[in-house]
Amino acid sequence: ETGVTQTPRHLVMGMTNKKSLKCEQHLGHNAMYWYKQSAKKPLELMFVYNFKEQTENNSVPSRFSPECPNSSHLFLHLHTLQPEDSALYLCASSQDLAGGPDTQYFGPGTRLTVL
Amino acid sequence: GQNIDQPTEMTATEGAIVQINCTYQTSGFNGLFWYQQHAGEAPTFLSYNVLDGLEEKGRFSSFLSRSKGYSYLLLKELQMKDSASYLCAVRDGDYKLSFGAGTTVTVRA
Numbered sequence: 001e002t003g004v005t006q007t008p009r010h011l012v013m014g015m016t017n018k019k020s021l022k023c024e025q026h027l028g029h030n031a032m033y034w035y036k037q038s039a040k041k042p043l044e045l046m047f048v049y050n051f052k053e054q055t056e057n058n059s060v061p062s063r064f065s066p067e068c069p070n071s072s073h074l075f076l077h078l079h080t081l082q083p084e085d086s087a088l089y090l091c092a093s094s095q096d097l098a099g100g101p102d103t104q105y106f107g108p109g110t111r112l113t114v115l
Numbered sequence: 116g117q118n119i120d121q122p123t124e125m126t127a128t129e130g131a132i133v134q135i136n137c138t139y140q141t142s143g144f145n146g147l148f149w150y151q152q153h154a155g156e157a158p159t160f161l162s163y164n165v166l167d168g169l170e171e172k173g174r175f176s177s178f179l180s181r182s183k184g185y186s187y188l189l190l191k192e193l194q195m196k197d198s199a200s201y202l203c204a205v206r207d208g209d210y211k212l213s214f215g216a217g218t219t220v221t222v223r224a
Contacts, residue, residue, distance in 0.1 A: 002157050031210070042119065042214040043202070056211075090158070097210040099145055101165070104212065106150075106157040 003027040004107035006091050012113045013081065021076040021110045023091030030096045032074040033104065034066060037088040049074060050097050081114045088112070117141045117213035121203050126221045127193055135188045135201050135218045143208030149177055149188045150202040152217070158202055161188070190220070198222045 004025045013019050025032065034046040048056035049068040063085075065077040074091055088111050092104040118140040127133040139147070146165040150158040164170055164179035164186060176189040190197055203215040 002159060004157065040123070040216055042216045043204075043212075045211060048211075094210070099206055099208075099210040101146060101163050102210070103148070103160045103163065105160070108155070108157045111155075 002105045002107065004091060004093055004105050006089075006107035006110050008110055009108065010111045010113075012115065013078070014115050015081060015083075017081075018077070018079040020078065021089055021091075021112075023074040023076075023107055025072055025074075025091075025093040025105070025107075027093055027105060029093040029105070030071050031094045032068060032071070033092040033094075034074065034076055035090040035092065035106075037090055037109065039087075043090065047076075048097070055097065078112075081112075083114050086112055086114045117205065117207055119203055119205055119213055119215035121201075121215040121218045123216070124219045124221070126223060129193055129195060129222055129224050131193050133190045133193060133220060135190070135203075135220070137186045137188070137203035137215055139184050139186070139203070139205045139213075139215075141184075141205050141207040141213060144181060145206040145208055147177075147179055147186050148204040148206070148212065149186075150204065152200045152202060154199070161201075193222045195222050195224070 031050045036044045047066040067075040088109040090109045091107040094104045121137045149161040152158040162177040174191045200217040202217045204212040
């Protein structure tokens, strides 16, 4: 247990569906992240939030829409996805954006399959 | 952009030692992390190096040479539970991490 939970753990959706991924951290952290992990590829940073404010959008297509209602919760809203969006979506949190030894703590991910 | 290289796969025998190398070329450097990720689970933090040298934590050690852009993770007395993917990540200047693609280690009996 890393203190970061994600639901659902698995999701299969059609290209016309709308779904949401949820992340919750119980660590009292202020920064939260969404990453995409595709097979045999490095983790790709998608979005960063610090104190509920978005600080990074790494050129992510608009079919991915993040939401951060408070420092403990992060959502990723999905609509009209493409099959190439199938991947493991990881949420992470850290104390803040100070850098240095500040470690990111990851959730177990949502395995997304787009048909 | 950032370039983080590590081998794709390694296989070793239970009780043996395995060394996972990571080379990096980044625009800045503010520390190097190693994470362990079991299949279907969250990546978990193993080590952080920011100065040259060896950091030892039980059966796991991590080494850094900033001048060479090189790190390794050393796993000793391998156990079956060490079968996992190991991710090298570099903090290049601010808070962001650039990851390698991961090394899948398989431990055989």
